[in-house]
Amino acid sequence: MTAPVLQVKDLKTQFFTDDGVVKAVDGVSFDLHPGETLGIVGESGCGKSVTALSILRLVQEPGRITGGQILFKGTDIVTMPGDDVRDIRGKDIAMIFQDPLSSLNPVLKVGYQIEEAMEAHTKISGKVALSRAVQLLKQVRIPAAESRVEDYPHQFSGGMRQRAMIAMGLANKPSILIADEPTTALDVTVQAQILELLRDLNEETKTAIILITHNMGVVAGLCKRVLVMYAGRIVEQGPVEQIFKDPQHPYTWSLLQSIPRLDADRKDRLLSIEGLPPDLIKPPRGCRFHPRCQFRIERCFHDDPTLMDVGPDQEAACWVTMRRALARDGEARA
Amino acid sequence: MLSRRALIFLGERLVLIAFTAVAVSSIVFFGVHQLPGSAFLSDRRIDPAALAAIMHHYHLDLSLWDQYKLFVAGIVHGNLGESLVNRGIPITPLLLREASVSLEVGATALIFTIGLGMVLGVIAAIKQNTWVDYLATATSVIGYSMPNFVIASVLVLLFAVYLYNWSGGVLYYEVGWEGTYGTPGQILLPAFALGFPYASIVARLTRASMLEVLRQDYVRTAKAKGLSDRIVIIRHALRNALIPVVTILGPLTIGIITGSVVIENIFGIPGLGKEFVQSILSRDYNIVIGVFTFYALAIGLANLLVDLLYTVIDPRIRY
Amino acid sequence: MATAPGVATPEEYVGDTLAREQTSLWADAWRRLKRNRLALGSAVFLVLLLVVAIISVFWTPYPIWRQGVAPTYQTPNSDFLLGADQAGRDILSRLMVGAQVSLEVGVGTQIIVAVVGVTIGLIAGYFRGWLDGIISTLINIFYGIPDLLVALILVLILGRGLDKIIFAIAVTRWMDMARLVRGQTFSLREREFVEAARASGTRPNKILSRHILPNALGPIIVQATFGIPQAILFEAFLSFLGLGVQPPTPSWGAMAADGFHAIRIAPHIVLVPAIALSLTLMAFNFLGDGLRDALDPRQKR
Numbered sequence: 001m002t003a004p005v006l007q008v009k010d011l012k013t014q015f016f017t018d019d020g021v022v023k024a025v026d027g028v029s030f031d032l033h034p035g036e037t038l039g040i041v042g043e044s045g046c047g048k049s050v051t052a053l054s055i056l057r058l059v060q061e062p063g064r065i066t067g068g069q070i071l072f073k074g075t076d077i078v079t080m081p082g083d084d085v086r087d088i089r090g091k092d093i094a095m096i097f098q099d100p101l102s103s104l105n106p107v108l109k110v111g112y113q114i115e116e117a118m119e120a121h122t123k124i125s126g127k128v129a130l131s132r133a134v135q136l137l138k139q140v141r142i143p144a145a146e147s148r149v150e151d152y153p154h155q156f157s158g159g160m161r162q163r164a165m166i167a168m169g170l171a172n173k174p175s176i177l178i179a180d181e182p183t184t185a186l187d188v189t190v191q192a193q194i195l196e197l198l199r200d201l202n203e204e205t206k207t208a209i210i211l212i213t214h215n216m217g218v219v220a221g222l223c224k225r226v227l228v229m230y231a232g233r234i235v236e237q238g239p240v241e242q243i244f245k246d247p248q249h250p251y252t253w254s255l256l257q258s259i260p261r262l263d264a265d266r267k268d269r270l271l272s273i274e275g276l277p278p279d280l281i282k283p284p285r286g287c288r289f290h291p292r293c294q295f296r297i298e299r300c301f302h303d304d305p306t307l308m309d310v311g312p313d314q315e316a317a318c319w320v321t322m323r324r325a326l327a328r329d330g331e332a333r334a
Numbered sequence: 335m336l337s338r339r340a341l342i343f344l345g346e347r348l349v350l351i352a353f354t355a356v357a358v359s360s361i362v363f364f365g366v367h368q369l370p371g372s373a374f375l376s377d378r379r380i381d382p383a384a385l386a387a388i389m390h391h392y393h394l395d396l397s398l399w400d401q402y403k404l405f406v407a408g409i410v411h412g413n414l415g416e417s418l419v420n421r422g423i424p425i426t427p428l429l430l431r432e433a434s435v436s437l438e439v440g441a442t443a444l445i446f447t448i449g450l451g452m453v454l455g456v457i458a459a460i461k462q463n464t465w466v467d468y469l470a471t472a473t474s475v476i477g478y479s480m481p482n483f484v485i486a487s488v489l490v491l492l493f494a495v496y497l498y499n500w501s502g503g504v505l506y507y508e509v510g511w512e513g514t515y516g517t518p519g520q521i522l523l524p525a526f527a528l529g530f531p532y533a534s535i536v537a538r539l540t541r542a543s544m545l546e547v548l549r550q551d552y553v554r555t556a557k558a559k560g561l562s563d564r565i566v567i568i569r570h571a572l573r574n575a576l577i578p579v580v581t582i583l584g585p586l587t588i589g590i591i592t593g594s595v596v597i598e599n600i601f602g603i604p605g606l607g608k609e610f611v612q613s614i615l616s617r618d619y620n621i622v623i624g625v626f627t628f629y630a631l632a633i634g635l636a637n638l639l640v641d642l643l644y645t646v647i648d649p650r651i652r653y
Numbered sequence: 654m655a656t657a658p659g660v661a662t663p664e665e666y667v668g669d670t671l672a673r674e675q676t677s678l679w680a681d682a683w684r685r686l687k688r689n690r691l692a693l694g695s696a697v698f699l700v701l702l703l704v705v706a707i708i709s710v711f712w713t714p715y716p717i718w719r720q721g722v723a724p725t726y727q728t729p730n731s732d733f734l735l736g737a738d739q740a741g742r743d744i745l746s747r748l749m750v751g752a753q754v755s756l757e758v759g760v761g762t763q764i765i766v767a768v769v770g771v772t773i774g775l776i777a778g779y780f781r782g783w784l785d786g787i788i789s790t791l792i793n794i795f796y797g798i799p800d801l802l803v804a805l806i807l808v809l810i811l812g813r814g815l816d817k818i819i820f821a822i823a824v825t826r827w828m829d830m831a832r833l834v835r836g837q838t839f840s841l842r843e844r845e846f847v848e849a850a851r852a853s854g855t856r857p858n859k860i861l862s863r864h865i866l867p868n869a870l871g872p873i874i875v876q877a878t879f880g881i882p883q884a885i886l887f888e889a890f891l892s893f894l895g896l897g898v899q900p901p902t903p904s905w906g907a908m909a910a911d912g913f914h915a916i917r918i919a920p921h922i923v924l925v926p927a928i929a930l931s932l933t934l935m936a937f938n939f940l941g942d943g944l945r946d947a948l949d950p951r952q953k954r
C-alpha cells in the first residue's frame with residue numbers, strides 16, 4: 001500500500017466563545033491515501049466542517065487548532081508558517097463548499113475567479129489562464145464554456161455554480177479535493193449529476209476526495225471508505241460496503257435507518273434520530289451518544305469508549321456494538 | 335457602449351431631476367412668500383412712484399398666482415429672475431458662478447470624506463477588536479459628535495492664529511478668499527471641516543460592511559484558493575463592502591450641502607451657502623428660491639451618480 | 654370556536670411567554686450595559702448636565718443677560734470660572750442656561766418624533782398596501798431634501814421661539830424613526846404570536862399596542878437616543894447662523910458664533926460652548942452605541 005497523502009492525528013479544534021469552550025473537533029485521527037475517496041458523515045453540528053477547515057487552517061476566530069497534527073506528505077500543516085500553508089491551499093489541497101452561490105464572489109466573473117486560483121500559484125499569462133479556465137469548465141461539463149467564462153455567478157444555475165466551484169478546485173490539479181456538503185443545497189437530480197461528476201473526475205485525475213455530508217446515501221454514491229462523526233469524534237470507520245451491510249455503532253445504525261427514500265424529495269428531513277446532538281461545551285460523561293442510545297448499558301454512563309476493531313478493517317467506539325445489541329434484543333424477544 | 339435601454343433610463347432620470355427641481359422651487363416660491371419682511375424695507379425713503387415702478391419691474395404688483403406663472407415660465411428657460419437687493423443682477427449666472435465655487439470645496443470635501451472614511455473603516459475592520467480598531471472607532475464617534483463649526487473654529491485657531499504667532503507671521507492661513515476661487519491651500523481647511531464629521535460616518539459604515547463581507551463564504555473561498563490576505567481584502571472584500579457605502583453618498587451630498595452653508599460663512603467662501611444665508615437675511619427671495627433650485631439639481635444628479643455607481647460595482651444590478 | 658375551561662387561549666399563552674421573554678431581555682440588556690464603561694460614563698455626564706440645566710432655572714452665578722459684570726473678553730479666573738464674553742457677560746452662567754436650551758430641544762424634538770414616527774411607522778408596517786406606499790414615498794421625499802435648510806426656512810416663517818424651533822426640527826427629522834418602526838412592525842407582524850392574536854380576532858390597535866410596540870421598544874429607544882444629539886446639532890447650526898433661539902436667551906451655537914470674530918484675542922469664548930456641545934453630543938452617541946449593543950447583542954462586534 002502507498003504512503004498516505006494526508007494523516008490527521010488526534011486533531012483538536014476549539015472555539016473560545018463567551019459561553020465557554022466549544023470542543024468542535026475532539027481528537028480526530030484518520031489517513032487518506034492518494035486517489036482515495038473518503039466520506040465523513042454525521043449530523044449537522046458534529047464537527048465535520050471544522051475538521052475540513054482545520055486541514056487548510058481556515059478556522060475563523062474565535063476558533064483555534066489546539067492540538068494534534070495534520071501531516072500533508074509528511075509535513076505538519078498545524079505548525080507550518082502561514083506562507084507555506086497558503087502555498088498548499090488551492091494547489092495541493094482544494095476545497096469546495098456547501099452553498100455555491102454564496103461561495104462565489106458575486107461581483108467577479110466566474111472565469112476570472114477560476115483564473116485567479118491558477119495565478120495564485122503559477123506565473124501564467126492572462127491568455128493562457130483564460131483558455132485553461134475554458135478547458136476546466138468543459139471538463140466539469142458546462143456547455144458553451146467559451147462564453148460562460150464571461151458570466152457572473154448570478155447568471156449560472158445552482159448546479160452550474162457548483163460545477164464552476166469544482167473547476168476552480170481542480171484548477172491546479174490538487175492531490176486532495178475536500179468537498180463540504182457539495183450537494184446539500186441542490187435539487188435531487190442535480191445532486192446525482194454532481195456526484196457522478198466527482199466520481200468521474202476522481203477516476204480521470206486520481207485526485208483524492210474527502211466528501212463531507214450528513215446524508216449516508218450520498219456517501220454510498222461516491223466513497224470507498226467512510227468515517228462516522230458524532231460530537232467532535234469519529235465513532236466508527238471502515239469500508240463503505242462493510243459499514244452499510246454491518247454497522248457496529250448504534251449511531252451509524254440509526255443514520256442508516258434514516259436514509260431518505262429516493263422518492264422522498266424533502267431532502268433535509270433525513271436524520272430522525274430522537275433527541276439532539278449534545279452541547280459541545282459540556283459533552284455528556286461516558287459515551288457521548290448515551291443520552292440518545294437505545295442500546296446503552298450501565299457502563300455507557302461513565303466510561304468513554306474508544307475506537308476498537310469490530311470487523312475486517314472496521315472500527316467502532318462502542319461498548320456494546322450492534323452485533324451484540326441485536327443478539328441481545330433477539331434473546332429478549334424470544 | 336451605452337445600450338438603448340441605458341440611454342432611455344438616463345433620459346428618464348434627467349427629466350425626473352428637472353421636474354423635481356421645478357417642484358422644489360415652486361414649494362420654496364410659495365414658502366418664501368409667507369416670510370415676514372421685504373427686501374425693500376430699507377428703501378423707506380424711496381418715493382411712491384419709484385417704488386411702484388420697482389414693484390412692477392419685479393411683477394410684485396401681480397397676484398401671487400400670476401407671479402408664479404411668470405416664475406415657472408422663466409425657470410423652464412433657466413432664468414431665475416433678478417436679485418431683489420442688487421437690482422438688475424440676473425440670478426442664474428450669479429448662482430452658476432457661486433455653485434462652481436461650492437462644488438470646488440464640496441467635491442474636495444467629498445473625496446476627502448470617502449478616502450479617509452474608507453481607510454479608517456477598513457483598518458478598523460481588519461484589526462477588529464485590537465487597539466487600532468478601538469482608536470479608529472473612538473475617533474469616528476468623536477468626529478461625528480463635533481459640529482463642523484467647532485472643527486472649523488479649532489482649525490482657524492490652529493492655522494490662522496497659533497501657526498501665525500508661532501512662526502512670527504510667516505506661516506499662516508488666510509481666512510476669507512480674495513478671488514472667486516481659493517488657492518488649493520485655502521480650500522483644504524474648509525474641506526476638512528466640512529468632510530470630517532461625514533468621514534467618521536463613512537468609517538463606521540465601512541467597518542460594519544467590511545466585517546459583514548469578511549464573514550462571507552466567498553471570502554473563505556478566496557482564502558482557500560491560496561490568495562494572500564492583501565489580495566483577498568482588496569479584490570474580494572473591498573468591492574463588495576463598497577456597495578452599502580455607496581448608498582450613503584446621496585445623504586452625504588445633502589450633508590455636505592447643508593454643512594457648506596455654515597462653513598462658507600466661517601471661511602468667507604463666496605459660494606452658494608454664503609449666498610443663501612445672506613439672501614435669507616436680506617429677504618432676497620428670488621435668490622433663496624434660486625439656491626434651492628440649484629440644490630435640488632445637485633441632489634438629483636448625485637443620486638443618479640449613485641445609481642450609476644451601483645451598476646459599475648455590482649453586476650447584479652441593471653436598470 | 655369554543656375553548657375548554659381552564660385552557661389558555663393562544664393569546665393568553667403567547668402573551669405570558671412573551672412577557673417573560675421581555676423581562677429577561679431587559680435584564681440581560683442592563684447587565685450588558687453595566688459592563689460598558691464608556692456608555693455608563695456618558696450616562697453619568699448627561700445626568701450631571703441635566704442637574705446643571707435644572708439648577709440654572711433657579712440660579713446662575715451671574716445674571717445671564719447683564720452685560721459688563723466682568724471686563725469684556727475676560728479670560729477664565731476665580732471669579733469667572735469660564736471667563737466672560739465680548740459684552741462682559743459671564744460665560745459659565747450662559748453655558749448653564751444653554752444646556753437647558755440644548756436638552757429641551759433634543760428631548761422635545763425626540764418626543765414629537767417618537768409620537769409621530771412611531772405612529773406612522775406602525776400604520777405603514779401593519780396595514781401595508783397603499784397606506785404604506787404613500788408613507789414610504791413621503792419618507793423618501795423627506796430624505797431627499799436638505800433638512801437643515803428647510804428647518805431654517807420654517808423657523809423664519811414661524812418665528813424663533815423654542816417651541817417653534819423644536820417643531821421645525823421635528824418636521825425635518827421624523828423619518829429615521831418612522832422607517833425603523835415600519836421595518837420592525839413589518840417583521841414582527843409575521844411572528845406566530847401576532848398571527849395567533851390576529852387569528853383570534855384581536856383588534857389592530859390592541860395588537861399594535863400589546864404585541865408589536867413592546868417588542869419594538871428596544872430599537873425605538875436606541876433610535877431616540879441617537880436622535881437627540883442630531884436635534885441638538887440642528888439647533889446649534891441654526892443658532893450659529895443667527896437663526897436659533899431669540900437672544901438674549903443664550904444657546905451654545907449662538908455663543909460660539911458670537912465669539913467667532915474675536916477668536917484671535919479671546920478663543921475661550923468660542924471654545925467653551927464648542928467643547929460643551931461636542932461633549933454632550935459625544936455622550937449621547939456613546940450612550941446610544943452602548944444601548945444598541947446592550948439591546949441587540951447580535952449587532953455586537
Ligand SMILES: Nc1ncnc2c1ncn2[C@@H]1O[C@H](COP(=O)(O)OP(=O)(O)O)[C@@H](O)[C@H]1O
Nearest residue numbers: 015022024043044045046047048049050051280
Ligand atoms: N465560529 C464558531 N463559533 C463557535 N462555535 C462554532 C463556530 N463554528 C462552528 N462551531 C461549533 O462547532 C461545532 C461543529 O460545527 P461544524 O463543524 O460546522 O458542524 P458540521 O458537522 O455540521 O459541519 C458546532 O457545535 C458548532 O456550534
Ligand code: SF4
Nearest residue numbers: 287290293300318319
Ligand atoms: S457505548 Fe453505549 S451508549 Fe455509547 S453507543 Fe455504545 S451502547 Fe450506545
Ligand SMILES: [Mg+2]
Nearest residue numbers: 045048049181
Ligand atoms: Mg457543515
